Amino acid sequence: MVLIKSLFRKKPVDLLLLLLTWLSIVLAAAVLMLVVGYVLINGLPHIRPSLFAMQFTTQNQSLFPALVGTLMIVGLSLILAVPLGVFAAIYLVEYAKRGSRFVHIVRLTTETLAGIPSIVYGLFGFIFFGVFLGWGLSLMSGSFTTAIMILPLIMRTTEESLKSVPDTYREGSFGLGAGRLRTVVRIVLPAAMPGILAGIILAIGRIVGETAAIIFTLGNVARMPNSLFDTGRTLSAHMYALANEGTHPGEAHATAAVLLIVVILINALSSRIARLIKSS
Amino acid sequence: MNKTNKYSMKNVDLWYNDFHALKNINMDIPPNEITAFIGPSGCGKSTLIKSLNRMNDLVEGCKISGSILLDGESIHGNIDVNALRKRVGMVFQKPNPFPMSVYDNIAYGPRTHGIKSKFKLNEIVEKSLLDAAIWDELKDRLKKSALSLSGGQQQRLCIARALSVQPDVLLMDEPTSALDPISTAKIEELVIKLKTDYTIVIVTHNMQQAVRISDNTGFFLLGELIEYGNTQQIFSMPSDKRTEDYITGRFG
Ligand SMILES: Nc1ncnc2c1ncn2[C@@H]1O[C@H](COP(=O)(O)OP(=O)(O)O)[C@@H](O)[C@H]1O
Ligand SMILES: [Mg+2]
Numbered sequence: 187m188v189l190i191k192s193l194f195r196k197k198p199v200d201l202l203l204l205l206l207t208w209l210s211i212v213l214a215a216a217v218l219m220l221v222v223g224y225v226l227i228n229g230l231p232h233i234r235p236s237l238f239a240m241q242f243t244t245q246n247q248s249l250f251p252a253l254v255g256t257l258m259i260v261g262l263s264l265i266l267a268v269p270l271g272v273f274a275a276i277y278l279v280e281y282a283k284r285g286s287r288f289v290h291i292v293r294l295t296t297e298t299l300a301g302i303p304s305i306v307y308g309l310f311g312f313i314f315f316g317v318f319l320g321w322g323l324s325l326m327s328g329s330f331t332t333a334i335m336i337l338p339l340i341m342r343t344t345e346e347s348l349k350s351v352p353d354t355y356r357e358g359s360f361g362l363g364a365g366r367l368r369t370v371v372r373i374v375l376p377a378a379m380p381g382i383l384a385g386i387i388l389a390i391g392r393i394v395g396e397t398a399a400i401i402f403t404l405g406n407v408a409r410m411p412n413s414l415f416d417t418g419r420t421l422s423a424h425m426y427a428l429a430n431e432g433t434h435p436g437e438a439h440a441t442a443a444v445l446l447i448v449v450i451l452i453n454a455l456s457s458r459i460a461r462l463i464k465s466s
Numbered sequence: 467m468n469k470t471n472k473y474s475m476k477n478v479d480l481w482y483n484d485f486h487a488l489k490n491i492n493m494d495i496p497p498n499e500i501t502a503f504i505g506p507s508g509c510g511k512s513t514l515i516k517s518l519n520r521m522n523d524l525v526e527g528c529k530i531s532g533s534i535l536l537d538g539e540s541i542h543g544n545i546d547v548n549a550l551r552k553r554v555g556m557v558f559q560k561p562n563p564f565p566m567s568v569y570d571n572i573a574y575g576p577r578t579h580g581i582k583s584k585f586k587l588n589e590i591v592e593k594s595l596l597d598a599a600i601w602d603e604l605k606d607r608l609k610k611s612a613l614s615l616s617g618g619q620q621q622r623l624c625i626a627r628a629l630s631v632q633p634d635v636l637l638m639d640e641p642t643s644a645l646d647p648i649s650t651a652k653i654e655e656l657v658i659k660l661k662t663d664y665t666i667v668i669v670t671h672n673m674q675q676a677v678r679i680s681d682n683t684g685f686f687l688l689g690e691l692i693e694y695g696n697t698q699q700i701f702s703m704p705s706d707k708r709t710e711d712y713i714t715g716r717f718g
Contacts, residue, residue: 355564
């Protein structure tokens with residue numbers, strides 16, 4: 187208190203900035219708590235075992251098929267997009283000539299792609315994977331579409347985290363007679379891992395929260411997919427359907443709560459995996 | 467040309483794109499001695515020392531001409547650049563330990579060159595740390611992150627890391643410029659001890675340091691080697707006016 191008083195006398199602007207910063211932190215945290223609290227308070231009481239039945243019926247309104255659909259879509263699109271995005275970023279940062287025309291074009295393209303609304307990806311996925319390749323509404327169409335959607339994100343975040351690894355690490359490694367590949371794999375990648383992981387978590391969030399592109403390519407049928415070429419739905423699409431019908435608000439809230447918990451679990455799992463990779 | 471020289475440079479010119487950074491450098495570096503490069507900043511000391519293990523290859527737009535011989539053999543000829551860098555260790559201006567344990571920092575080099583045996587690696591780690599006079603301080607902290615060490619310890623760890631691949635030559639670019647006087651004194655003592663086994667080239671900003679530790683000194687100005695010879699000679703009776711001005715502190 188004494189500190190604040192003396193600060194007020196000496197530097198009123200500094201004090202104002204300090205208070206504004208605090209206010210922003212409190213507000214940001216409060217909004218987050220409000221949303222999470224609202225979802226959990228409204229959702230948790232409606233969670234019952236029949237919501238997790240293998241088959242969806244109009245009586246049980248099971249979200250289980252949608253949960254499976256979500257995990258499948260997330261898993262498949264990460265398998266497609268993460269290696270591609272990470273390797274592309276490694277090429278751009280570690281191998282390509284800095285400032286070359288090719289790098290410039292690739293970067294411009296990814297930046298543009300990152301800014302396109304998801305429904306455009308949905309339409310593209312529907313026409314290209316669904317119609318042209320004949321995959322119809324399916325896990326394949328859906329996961330390829332979301333993979334393309336998150337590719338620029340993964341590439342950008344990986345590039346940024348590779349660039350933030352100090353060049354002195356690279357020099358140290360080259361100076362010992364290590365080649366480029368060893369330097370990248372042993373020194374640069376482990377140091378960049380936290381940033382790459384943050385990108386993957388953002389990407390997961392984008393896929394899990396997607397509805398438009400998903401409904402266009404995976405469809406929105408409440409049943410357990412039998413194969414990769416089968417249709418299905420994700421939790422977000424399930425919520426969208428429930429909210430649209432308006433007849434099952436409780437189940438919609440329960441789904442939101444489950445979705446929130448799933449996202450938290452996936453994120454925890456990802457950081458656990460990254461830590462395992464780093465320590466080995 | 468004296469065959470026993472470790473390095474022999476003839477008419478070395480170097481450009482960063484259009485910028486002529488080194489101009490017609492001719493210089494012989496004798497083995498098992500300490501050779502210091504001095505001169506005002508921007509005169510090309512780092513550029514020249516980095517040419518000796520071809521770290522400049524990594525800089526885009528860098529062209530070099532003339533010849534640099536290591537033990538009578540061109541370092542730009544039929545030589546594997548990684549093998550060259552194994553033979554010529556480097557210590558940098560800012561201590562740059564890898565973000566891993568002390569042990570893994572030292573074992574990284576030998577592992578790079580194919581040593582897998584745990585027993586052999588333990589031996590190398592101990593010997594390298596002993597040679598860098600830091601074994602006593604670190605022997606109980608081998609599993610700790612190297613980033614938790616003090617600046618001076620980090621730099622000696624980096625010296626140990628450079629020694630781990632058994633080089634002939636040690637290049638040091640202002641290795642003490644980021645350190646306090648006590649750490650600096652420890653490193654100087656270490657460098658003098660190391661010259662029995664290694665040829666040492668050191669860039670330094672600090673003229674007292676050059677006097678204290680080096681046998682030969684080269685004075686650089688604007689990319690040119692102005693004067694090169696015995697350290698005592700250079701500092702007691704320089705033959706070039708510009709050298710005299712620099713060492714008496716009239717510029718730089
Ligand atoms: N990568 C580079 N690209 C272009 N110019 C450079 C580069 N590195 C150094 N230079 C220039 O070369 C000259 C010599 O630099 P340097 O060897 O670092 O000097 P010193 O180590 O003696 O201070 C300086 O003028 C510097 O600006
Ligand atoms: Mg320098």
